[in-house]
Amino acid sequence: MKFLSHLANLTDGTVVLASTERVARHIKLQAALLQAVGGKKAWFAKGQIMTITKWIESTWLELMPDEQLLYPVQELATVKSVIDQSGLLPANMISSTNAARRVGVAYSDAYKYRVDMDLDRFRFKEEFEAFFQWKEHLDAHCQAKQYVFRAHLPALLLQALQSGQVDVPERIIIVGMLDLNPAEKAVFEALKSAGTEVIIVPPEGDKATPRLVRSHNNASEMLEVAQWVAKQLEPFVDTPQAAPSLAIVVPDIRAYKGPLLDALSLHTSPGSLLPAGPDGETRAPWDISSGATLGSRPMIRAAMDLLSITPDKADPETFSRVLRSQWIGGHVGESATRALLDVWFRDNMGLNMGGKDFLRAIGSYKGDAVPDFRKRFGGLLEKLISGEQSRYPSEWADHVSEALNDIGWPGQSELDSANFQTLNAWAEALALFRTLDAQLGTVQYERAFMWLREIVDTRQFQPRISHLAPVSILGYEDAIGLSFDALWIIGASNTVLPGRAEPSPFIPTDLQINAGIAEASSEGMLTYAQSVVGALLSTSEDVTVSCPSHNEKGASIGASELFGSWPVVAPTLETKGDFLDDLMGKLDRTVFHIETIPPVTPLELTDLKGGVRIFKDYAESPFFSFVRNRLRVEKFPEPIIGLDPRIQGTMVHLVLELFWKVIRTSKALKAFSDEALKTEVERYTQQASEQLLYKLIWRYGMKLIMLEQRRIVDLVIDWLELEKKREHEFEVIGFEEKHDIMVGDVPLTVSLDRRERIFLDDEQIETRIVVQDYKTGQEMRMNSLNASSLTEPQLPIYATKIEQADDVAQIDGIVLAQVNQKSLGYHARSNFSASLVAGKKPRAEDVDTSEKWEEQKDAWNRQLDAMSAGFVGGNGTLDLDGKAFPIGYEYIAPLTR
Template sequence: MNIDRYIGKDYSIICANIRLAQFLKHQYAQQQLQNGLKSWETPDILPWMSWVRRCWSDLRIRHKGLELLLNPTQEVLLWQEVIEAQVDTSFLWHIPSIAGQAQSAWQIMKEYRIPEFDDSEGLGEDHLKFRTWSQVFKDRCQRENWIDASSIPERIGNDLVRELELANSGIVLVGFDVLTPQQEEFISKIKAVGVEVVHFQEPEGPVAEMQVTQCNDISEEIRFAAQWAKQKIQENPQAKIGILAPGLRDHRQQIVHTFEEVLSPGNLSYEHEHTPLPFSITLGRSLLEYPMIAVAFDLLALKPHALTLSEISNLLRTPFIRGEEHASRALLDEILRSKNQQIYSLREIKYHVVQMGKKGDSPKLFVRSLSNLFEYQKTLPVSDTPSSWSDHFAEMLEKMGWPGERQLNSDEQQQNEAWSSVLEKLASVHVVRSRVKRFEAFSILRREAGDQGFQHHTPESPIEVMDPQGAAAMQFDHVWMLGMNENTWPRPVVPNPFVPIRLQSRFGVLHADTRLFLDWTERLQQKIIRSSHNVVFSYSCFDGDRPLLGSPLLPRQERCDIKNSLPETIAFQQVVFESGETEEIADFEAPLVENHSGGTSIFTDQSQCPFRSFAKHRLYSRGLEEPDIGLSPMQRGSILHRLMQLFWEDVKSQQELIKRTPEQHGELITSLVDQEIQESQKTLPSVFTPQFSKIEATRLKAVMTSWIEIEKARKPFRVRDREFLVEESLEGVNFRGRVDRIDELDDGSLVIIDYKTGVQSIGDWVPERPKNPQLPLYAVTLPGNIAVVVLAIMKQGDDFGYRGLASRQDVFNSGSSIRDPVKKFEDDLTIRKKFLFDDYAEDGTWDDLLGQWRSDIESLAIEFRKGYAPVKPMDSYVCQYCDQGPFCRIGEIRKNRGQS
């Protein structure tokens, strides 16, 4: 670039954007190194706005009375204050966003020299409001002797321009395709006082060799661009490559991930020491997106009486706080999740930690730090100076030992520095606001961190990913422009809503006028085409299911299929996988155990998936609970179980049930439900709010009242046992379980009842591997004449009622008008066939079924003891509700087998 003759020669080089300034500085440094120099004077290269600010700062050194220049944080806050004073804040305004738009409108008016608009412009409500706000903003600045950055060129005017201390040789403008009227005017004033101003334009190079390729979607475009860049770098490691993406912000994450995977796959591996990436991307991620900073904000937002489970859970698992109690913190996380409670108080957390301490290790340091944090919070004033809030926030983080005790890596150190600069910006707000409340200080801090596009300092890289606008005036060897679709190139114009569109068009605001913007985009594209040896344009044919067209600005030439010329790249996992030798060992048998004790779910799990049974009952593996809002199905079931138990403790038999009047039933049900709700309010206060308690009480009363009718329609019975404890052994497996209820019929035979609050089918009892053998297990192990095995489905809807099997016709059902709630085993040939196979279908008996069940369940017990544990789910449905997926890796198995 012939700009070299100006750099380092006492010229100030003013660039159109930051990226170009960095690029020129780097290029200059490379030249000095090539010339054998070890040190050199830093050239004066800076973007336009930094230069304008510097001019003003220099002037202020000599003229103490000049206005104080507001920094961007102070400026937005001032707009925010002005707007808050003028609008009704009870409306759903998002003031910080409106302040940002107003600031941008003010800047546009200054840059394009748009005069204050009068009524003849046909002003809308937004324009009128902005007119008022800008007047107040201006008055306030005048009164306080402040100035905003966009007003500086105008303020310097003809008088102060003579006092500017500009570089001896003059200034050079680089990368300015179009100057705004304000820039033109300012430059002409500088020229008028005899300063040399060079508007540097890169001499046009020859038109690059061009290719246009179409891809399936944006993911494919990004991948091809990454593979292509890799190929170019392999061919010539010195090559300079530009990947230009309009709408870079929308695809930033995907681009970073794909380029990292293709160009530096080792970086994606766990705990790999990250090497600098061979590409740089101009658009930084918001500081808030980095886990270390996100944890800082989580800590500052904590409230002692309302700690959400996700907040606590995140803190318990983060490495960015004090303490090495990782195992005990993980255990506390598990305990809190198992309670299905969304909100905890510090007191409740302390309680659980004390309980943990009685059994073993507990995260004492974590709770102590949390207590210290909340104690400190109590000492904070309602409002304070911004700089004091900056100190308070730092102190709050210190109480939790943020950012942790381990050595920060270089990326984290840079984030820490960026965090300090955000705190400094908060402190700088004192110029505009002497005192702020805590939540205001917090939101300023959050906005600053959110706005700050943070980027790690990386050495200059051969591949630059940037927005096409940033590439103007830069030179590359190869360029790939991706995302060249009709809706993205040219980018849609976005006029500012606070300035009348007609005015914006009339004064030539680039991003407000379609025609101007199209011209500008075409010129930019031409520059790019002439700044490189070859340019590839790519566009997508689909966005999901939506078909897309290429941009009308694409060169009119044959589409080429670039895919075949690209090198094959394989995913990092595959590289690792393929570098190893796979040895296959069929290992699905664990060591035999002579005896094993557990719950009845051993049999259910062994039947549904042997590995699950092994993992849960021999290795005691459990997934972490994911609490739901409201009651979990299990909590809902327990409440109903308790209610039914108490109800039958009082009523005892069907005879008594029929004898009592509906009013008596109503009274009993109401008192039981109210008592249960009160208990639940104590144990689950965050779930059983007054409103929820009312709804749940109504629901429970309705379910129980309806259930009475189901019981009345049965053959006479008395309730013999409730929550009956079964402790038995089958083939060396000792199991414990509780039968919800056992009724005795008039002939002395027994009915086994299992309450269900969800739907379940008796098809789950089908031999020879019953999917859910719990009730068959009770039927074959309980003493007495078991005549009926039934599920009491207490979920309102079509399935409400009994479902089950009975040894004889009419042993259970009275044959009343109620829809047949029990399948009659003896009468139903289909059921017989299903349960006893064709051989027995004609003459099979109830005892045959019980015998079959016993032998099926014994087989399961033997399998379990022998350690038979293949990953062999009965069907894909059982995996849906299993928490062992990450352990058994069924997903990978299915993927390798090509199953969904």
């Protein structure tokens, strides 16, 4: 490093200025080592080391100015306020925040690069003219409020230097800067004139000849980097202090951080995958410079998720994360029940639920299952409901602190070093949020939350590690000005170096080019990229540069020619890490044991939960009956839009039950007029709603429930009109009757929807007893009741097994009642008729005589007993005939291998 001699001789009058915080920190460590080697124990008192922007800011603030220096978020709020009130924004703009960001960048560039603001150059284009006026408004606003943007500081400091107000340092050393902007150059020229020795250490020096690697894809590139790191560090496992300094530089840390750390963890430091040690650190041999924001920290994400929930608005996924979060008080004692509650929510979630709906729903789940969470969450919502409509940000900051404290954030566990730093950074973010009072005034909670999120999502934050990390992971610009024993440059594609030109849409492009803004033209970006490449190649004598030939989608990627001529694509590396590689290929697949399913034990029979479903699943496949009813595997849940069909079916069942419990007979039904029948059905629908639907207002809302009530009333009336047309008079004699029966060796508890007595003569002497089952779903194929193709065993079980109960008379027939809008009708099989509605023509295959009925029952009995024997005996065959697994069961396919 070319300035090591300067660092070794730092004096109180020396200031070292770096391009970024990462470079400044690295220089501080270098200075510490050099001073210590020289025997200077008080080295930290010598000189100042900081970024250029920080030095300009602190030097101006030392003058005790009257103006207020704005933080970046205050600048954004000021710009947004000005452009919102200007009347120059398009009428169809949804949000002006992003526009304010772009305007703020253009406004800063105008000062940093001293753009010529000639009105004639900004005419005849709407964006240019608007920006010219916005800049004038911002200048006037800042002057009136005595606000200072950071872009104003170089010019203000220059005025102070020229008027002799600044105590200039003896010497300034600038490190890692590719180029100073015109405003900064003017400051340092004035410092020279004032007698300061200004030394600019050029970032480009003796350039290394890089080793170029063309990887197959991103995954191969990460693997090669990981293996390179492992090879470099392997000789120093026992002496980590002597390990070489390595750097991995990437174009975008946010994009590369995940896959890079996955590869390094698996192939370089598997120990980092284990739980953290007592101090909370995993002791990985790498240090990430930045790239992450405060809002990306799990602790802060939990806080922001919680604060995003209001009484009237709550994203379901956000609430799920809050409910399961370890950062919420009471998690240790209620984690299991909170997880079960979350599963229940996923099965019963409604549309457009707010915080109040979730709170009511918690009360509907198994009583008081999560009392601590319910109390804390209810307290949070109460504060929002009873609070003032609009408050200053500083007042909202107090509310946020109280809300998080009341709900027990950040949890009960002791914080490790990284999370302790995160908590301090959160306190600083809240302090910054409080400063927005002047810019925002009083605002409603949602807008205040938006600005708090802006702060945490834009603040760069990476916890400092306390152990030695020989590997530094940096962005391209962060590495400029540093030195390493070896360097690997990742992702060196021709779309990154040089990058794409993106001139500001608010300043004429030719003015941007003339001012020296690199992003304004392809030529500027090429020049900038050449400077970056030269600087990176000067940071080490051992440099490797890589670029994948294809991305994860298979699209071709071109390599940057600024590094030289690239070789052909390297051979594909296929490895899963040393540990797994040692096991790969050693499994003898010719030796295996054939698995068999054991028979159902007597003890297991007493614990079966499936009911009739055991036989329905068995009819579909013995394997499904085994995994669902013995292994307790459930079908993967399907998303439901609107009302749950199960609830709709239950409501129809309940309304009909309430109706027939009172009306009882067909004669009483026929006595109703149309208007009276509608009134009666509406009354029972209301009673059923009180038992079920009204308890689900939190899930569906009152409007959807009212629509469902209207649908049920119309459907039930249509069904009862069909009941009036039946050939024989009848009397309903049983509702939802439960019976314990045996199907072979399998014990079941069944519930009959409806049992009725049919009168075959006018004197009502000759009668028959039938069991009726309501089907409110889609139309069912009637041949599914045939013994040879039995897939709906419920009614056959009733017909053949229910007579085992002592209190049940002989069953003379079964009736499938299809109650839905698409299909209203009956399908009957009995010893007296196959039709309940008059006028239906008989068919040869009908079961309508005593002889046919007994034959049908015998066939059902044989089939059901065979199913029972197969299930109990451990039959788990699966024959899909080459078809895929049914929807919802794909995830259990590995069990069949």
